[in-house]
Amino acid sequence: MINFQEVSKHYPDGTVALEKVSFEVSPGEFLFVVGPSGAGKTTLVRLLTREELPTEGELQVSGRSVADLAGKELLQHRRELGVVHQDYKLLPEKTAFENVALALEVLGRSDSEIKEIVPHVLSLVGLEEREHHFPHQLSGGERQRLAFARALAPEPKILIADEPTGNIDPESAWLAIKLLGKINEMGTTVLVATHAAEIVDQFGKRVVGLDKGKVVKDQKKGKYAS
Ligand SMILES: Nc1ncnc2c1ncn2[C@@H]1O[C@H](COP(=O)(O)OP(=O)(O)OP(=O)(O)O)[C@@H](O)[C@H]1O
Numbered sequence: 001m002i003n004f005q006e007v008s009k010h011y012p013d014g015t016v017a018l019e020k021v022s023f024e025v026s027p028g029e030f031l032f033v034v035g036p037s038g039a040g041k042t043t044l045v046r047l048l049t050r051e052e053l054p055t056e057g058e059l060q061v062s063g064r065s066v067a068d069l070a071g072k073e074l075l076q077h078r079r080e081l082g083v084v085h086q087d088y089k090l091l092p093e094k095t096a097f098e099n100v101a102l103a104l105e106v107l108g109r110s111d112s113e114i115k116e117i118v119p120h121v122l123s124l125v126g127l128e129e130r131e132h133h134f135p136h137q138l139s140g141g142e143r144q145r146l147a148f149a150r151a152l153a154p155e156p157k158i159l160i161a162d163e164p165t166g167n168i169d170p171e172s173a174w175l176a177i178k179l180l181g182k183i184n185e186m187g188t189t190v191l192v193a194t195h196a197a198e199i200v201d202q203f204g205k206r207v208v209g210l211d212k213g214k215v216v217k218d219q220k221k222g223k224y225a226s
């Protein structure tokens with residue numbers, strides 16, 4: 001489903017963010033990408049979303065080289081991915097319902113589909129009572145779950161969460177990871193970039209470790225620090 005083949009990313013200023021990174025992710029897998037600040041986790045996410053292109057090597061998603069995508073294939077690729085950014089990127093002037101609805105409107109979904117899907121995903125993340133609230137009226141954990149709902153609404157094949165436990169309390173963080181686990185059980189491939197060592201250790205899923213842009217471990221039931 002995802003295949004990094006000796007992928008390197010050197011930013012124009014000379015920073016080496018990733019260096020010959022190789023690993024594969026199978027459909028339906030749950031994967032943590034861990035590593036200290038600056039290890040290259042967000043860069044890896046940006047290559048997947050095609051916000052950045054690799055300097056060297058090849059990244060394939062669903063058998064297609066991401067760098068070669070254009071036009072319809074690029075749109076198709078973006079539809080396959082649901083992304084929860086580190087800072088959520090919610091629209092402050094829109095309610096919870098509208099934030100999720102917009103993700104469907106841009107895909108050309110009809111009003112009646114939107115009216116059906118939005119309450120469904122909001123209840124999946126436990127925000128059924130918060131439909132008409134604006135982001136500033138939500139708690140940090142709720143805002144994050146709203147970002148999850150928005151990423152999930154188009155039913156992506158792959159859900160990518162960049163540091164989903166960074167700005168919330170430990171209990172909300174654990175809830176968020178459990179929610180990602182549930183989404184994974186429903187069939188979605190999930191990739192979580194994080195440095196939340198405790199959660200990674202408790203969750204017992206595959207761990208790919210990055211350090212200074214290199215893969216330093218790949219464990220099936222990994223631990224953060226070992
Ligand atoms: N646009 C950019 N131009 C130059 N260097 C960059 C750019 N974006 C990131 N970097 C550098 O690339 C390296 C990897 O950054 P990246 O954001 O991928 O790390 P990270 O693992 O996500 O860190 P964190 O845990 O702090 O989010 C860092 O040294 C960073 O300073």
Ligand SMILES: [Mg+2]
Nearest residue numbers: 041042043163
């Ligand atoms: Mg990052």
